[in-house]
Amino acid sequence: MAIEGITSDKTLAEGIDNDQKLNRTPTQISSSSEIQPELHEKYGPADFETAIEMAGFGKFNILLILCAFPAAAATIVETSVMSFILPSAECDLKLTLIDKGLLNGVTYLGMITSAIIWGYYSDTKGRKNLLIFGYFSNIISVMGAATSQTVIQLMVFKYISGCIMCGPFAILLSYLTELHGKKHRSRILMYVGVMFSVSNTVLPIVALLVLPKHWDFKLCGLQFHSWQVFIAINALPSLLAGILLNFFPESPKFLMSQGRNAEALRVFQGIYAINNRKSREDFPIKELINELSTSEKTYIPNVSVYAIEESIPKEQQTNAINKIPKNDEKPKVGLRQGWEQLRPLLRKPYLGLSLRVYLMNFAVLVGQNTLRLWVPQMFASIEEYEQMYGTAGATMCTIVEYSVNKTEILKTQIRDFEMDKCEVDITPASYTNNILVAVTGLLGYIIAGIVVNRVGSKRLLTFGAVSAGLCGIGLYFSVSSLSTSIIASISITLGSIAAMSILSSSVDMFPTSLRAMIVSLAMMVGRIGSILGNVLFPIFMSLGCLSPFIMLTVAMWSAAIISLFMPNTKKMVLK
Structure with a gap:
């Protein structure tokens, strides 16, 4: 794996020379030009956990969490917006049940396509700049989706959005994790879940304000409706995220893993200064351990392997450093470098562990994302059915049957060119149940954030998957819109907590050099599950009302069984 911009730093070679004079090993290379003996003896050289703990938790972390909110919201918007426009766009785009499933899943297809690329670049090029690039790029694809005139155009732009947003989601989790110590790490990821829940609450509120409007106008020769305005509004989180993240530093853990200790130390000093309202120079850590000697490898030109520093004589180390390409001679990124990044996950000790992570995420997202993305359509069908036939007998089976029959009628109208008969009555009540689901998720994540440090991510994952599976089958026995709302809310919340617990674990x-890659791959496999679930759900609906809910339960319980074979990561030191 290339370590661009690291070993070319002159301070590294100078540090080795100085260390030879002081009879120190290369692993004690200092990232600071001056070492205060008393502080060095007490605090250094410090590892990441020690340094981040000394930096403290305070104003910087709170600002980071607040600014990460629009970043998290942008991800939720991209994966959820289609589920809200399907009822109102049904006639405009002549949608069938399969079209709806494909629109719900096409974003995940884009995410699958780009997962490995994003994971590689994040673990080799850093976190911050890729986050900013991803969010700004997403604005273009969102506006393209907002101007779409056919279902094919909409699918293409949503696919592009998926390709773009895959990276920022995985990178954001790694970025936030690497700016917090083990004391706060699990809780921070649950706070990310809170951000997702708040976003899920805001999204139906915006839908409530926009989608029931009967807007129909032309602009630059293009026809626009309320659902297209709704899509355009949802570009705002990406815009805010791209702007706000400019004010934060690169991940210090990533910098340390790349040997850029001087930069990492400046980041720690900045965090310390903000949190403690002191001068940067007051930060007690004066040097950091050289992680390259234990976790990374030194590239020696004209040699086909990467050799561990400690296995190379000092003279060869110095010569190798002097021969390493300068900034204008950086090795080109290619398939070989990408393979080097991926290869550790395909062998021990990470192969079995990574496979279990993939399978769990696949199973959880089959259940959780399928239900989450079809709930707005289900609630819209419930509201429409009760307006026409009343609340008596509004069981889940009657709702599923009504939705399937309506779609068949729509297909007949499309075939017979009778689309003037197609009318969809979107009322504010169609989205109130979605707000209830989102608020339940918010409360659930707040509770999870409080208890996660006590029970651990593994137990939270198992409990969430088992309970969500019970709720999945419980939907079959629902006899009213109220009971459907309650059960769906609990199921989606617990499934989401289970999914976040997988990523938290x-x-x-996994070590820093593999962290974004494993999250990207896990999400890639999980998104395959999301696509599969969203395509199978309408097929199962046409077969009978019990089949889709059995699918949700089996998926969740499969994840719970696999979770029993996972290690307990409670208070585990970040590698």
Whole structure:
């Protein structure tokens, strides 16, 4: 794996020379030009956990969490916006049940396509700049989706959005994790879940304000409706995220893993100064351990392998450093470098562990994302059915049957060119149940954030998957819109907490050089599950009302069983 911009730093070679004079090993290379003996003896050279703990938790962390909110919201918007426009766009785009499933899943297809690329660049090029690039790029694809005139155009732009937003989601989790110590790490990821829940609350509120409007106008020769305005509004989180993240530093853990200790130390000093309202110079850590000697490898030109520093004589180390390409001679990124990044996950000790992570995420997202993305359509069908036939007998089976029959009628109208008969009555009540689901998720994540440090991510994952599976089958026995809302709310909340617990465990179990890659791959496999679930759900609906809910339960319980074979990551030191 290339370590661009690291070993070319002159301070590294100078540090080795100085260390030879002081009879120190290369692993004690200092990132500071001056070492205060008393502080060095007490605090240094410090590892990441020690340094981040000394930096403290305070104003910087709070500002970071607040500014991460629009970043998290942008991800939720991209994966959820289609589920809200399907009822109102049904006639405009002549949608069938399969079209709806594909629109719900096409964003995940884009995410699958780009997962490995984003994971590689994040773990080799850093976190911050890729986050900013991803959010700004997403604005273009969102506006393209907002101007779409056919279902094919909409699918293409949503696919592009998925390709773009895959990276920022995985990178954001790694970035936030690497700016917090083990004391706060699990809780921070649950706070990310709170951000997702708040976003899920805001989204139906915006839908409530926009989608029931009967807007129909032309602009630059293009026809626009309320659902297109709704899509355009949802570009705002990406815009805010791209702007706000400019004010934060690169991940110090990533910098240390790349040997850029001087930069990492400046980041720690900045965090310390903000949190403690002191001067940067007051930060007690004066040097950091050289992680390259234990976790990374030194590239020697004209040699086909990467050799561990400690296995190379000092003279060869110095010569190798002097021969390493300068900034204008950086090795080109290619398939070989990408393979080097991926290869550790395909062998021990990470192969079995990574496979279990993939399978769990696949199963959880089959259940959780399928239900989450079809709930707005289900609630719209419930509201429409009760307006026409009353609340008596409004069981889940009657709602599923009504939705399937309505779609068949729509297909007949499309075939017979009778679309003037197609009318969709979107009322504010169609989205109130979605707000209830989102608020339940918010409360659930707040509770999870409080208890996660006590029970651990593994137990939270198992409990969430088992309970969500019970709720999945419980939907079959629902006999009213109220009971459907309650059960769906609990199921989606617990499924989401289970999914976040998987990612929380993953960032603890894998080292920095693999962290974004494993999250990207886990989400890639999970998104395959999301696509599969969203395509199978309408097919199962046409077969009978019990089939889709059995699918949700089996998926969740499968994840719970696999979770029993995962290690406990409670208070695990970040590698």
